[in-house]
Amino acid sequence: MRDKHPIHTTLSIDAMRILERYEKELGSKNTVLERALMGMDKLRFKEKIDTQSISRIVKRVNTGIPGFDGLIEGGIPEGFVVVVTGPPGTGKTTFSLQFLLEGIKNNERCIFFSFEEMVEQLIKQTVRFGCDIREYIDKGLLEIFGFSRFSAEEIIEIINIFKPKRIVFDSLNIFSDTSDFRRSIQWRNILKEIKDKKITCFAITEKRYGLESREFDEFDFMGDGIIFFDKRQKHHLDPSPTYFIQIQKMRLTKVNEMPRAFIFMDHGIELIGATNLDKKIAASLMDQKPAQEQNIMDCIDSTDENKRISLP
Numbered sequence: 140m141r142d143k144h145p146i147h148t149t150l151s152i153d154a155m156r157i158l159e160r161y162e163k164e165l166g167s168k169n170t171v172l173e174r175a176l177m178g179m180d181k182l183r184f185k186e187k188i189d190t191q192s193i194s195r196i197v198k199r200v201n202t203g204i205p206g207f208d209g210l211i212e213g214g215i216p217e218g219f220v221v222v223v224t225g226p227p228g229t230g231k232t233t234f235s236l237q238f239l240l241e242g243i244k245n246n247e248r249c250i251f252f253s254f255e256e257m258v259e260q261l262i263k264q265t266v267r268f269g270c271d272i273r274e275y276i277d278k279g280l281l282e283i284f285g286f287s288r289f290s291a292e293e294i295i296e297i298i299n300i301f302k303p304k305r306i307v308f309d310s311l312n313i314f315s316d317t318s319d320f321r322r323s324i325q326w327r328n329i330l331k332e333i334k335d336k337k338i339t340c341f342a343i344t345e346k347r348y349g350l351e352s353r354e355f356d357e358f359d360f361m362g363d364g365i366i367f368f369d370k371r372q373k374h375h376l377d378p379s380p381t382y383f384i385q386i387q388k389m390r391l392t393k394v395n396e397m398p399r400a401f402i403f404m405d406h407g408i409e410l411i412g413a414t415n416l417d418k419k420i421a422a423s424l425m426d427q428k429p430a431q432e433q434n435i436m437d438c439i440d441s442t443d444e445n446k447r448i449s450l451p
């Protein structure tokens with residue numbers, strides 16, 4: 140309907156509604172009315188916004204990963220698209236499945252779009268960490284699309300029918316033109332649907348480099364948040380690497396960017412020092428330093444050859 144941009148985008152929602160209703164009746168854009176409404180719009184800029192009111196307004200979504208939500212003021216702001224990224228084999232899919240299972244616990248409907256793995260394999264992976272998701276699929280709380288080959292329109296249709304509160308896309312790198320994905324009309328349409336419906340979404344992307352690199356790819360610019368996964372092996376044959384997670388960005392949130400070590404428990408990922416984990420395990424994993432004091436530069440930029448990150 141509105142064929143041109145509004146002359147001012149800070150009209151309150153109520154004033155915008157009035158404007159749009161009149162413009163619909165008139166069949167054209169009406170800048171005079173828009174200006175008049177701006178003058179009368181008492182709510183414009185008047186809403187009290189401070190740290191406390193933001194904390195009150197922003198609803199936070201629990202991730203279900205022990206120790207994680209405390210690093211981001213209690214959870215991911217509802218409706219955020221968070222880029223979950225890192226090299227292969229670092230825990231991104233496990234973390235994302237755990238995030239959906241937390242939603243299911245709260246009776247939220249969830250969708251997992253996997254572009255590369257089959258449903259059976261994903262089910263096995265969840266059974267591996269002590270949770271058989273088939274019962275949630277049967278109950279209608281979870282929908283998994285293995286090896287998805289959907290168009291944007293189909294994805295939007297699925298979202299409209301299933302009405303999820305949480306979605307995972309694993310991984311976006313499958314799209315051929317990844318350099319332009321963020322700007323593509325297909326992604327913009329899906330994003331609008333996600334934002335309109337306040338769905339909290341993890342978009343997994345793959346990196347060819349680890350935390351030591353300061354590089355970014357196009358996907359890093361498209362999210363409200365970035366969670367980076369990595370692992371470190373003492374040498375390239377080290378059978379038990381230390382896994383790391385770093386929150387590189389989370390809008391509306393004071394973020395603790397210190398990389399944190401995590402381990403795979405039988406029931407999924409858990410941050411070290413999160414609960415009642417044995418401090419001795421933490422210390423041995425972190426080369427005798429407590430997790431909180433561990434500086435990633437110690438881990439990564441060390442001149443000690445044995446301490447370099449070695450990717451699989």
Ligand SMILES: Nc1ncnc2c1ncn2[C@@H]1O[C@H](COP(=O)(O)OP(=O)(O)O)[C@@H](O)[C@H]1O
Pocket residue numbers: 226227228229230231232233234267268368403404405407
């Ligand atoms: N329960 C577990 N215990 C130990 N290691 C695990 C467990 N689950 C996954 N892993 C390890 O994590 C890696 C893969 O995790 P995944 O979440 O699929 O990573 P990504 O999606 O980043 O490729 C595997 O290499 C596997 O060794």
Ligand SMILES: [Mg+2]
Pocket residue numbers: 231232233309
């Ligand atoms: Mg994966």
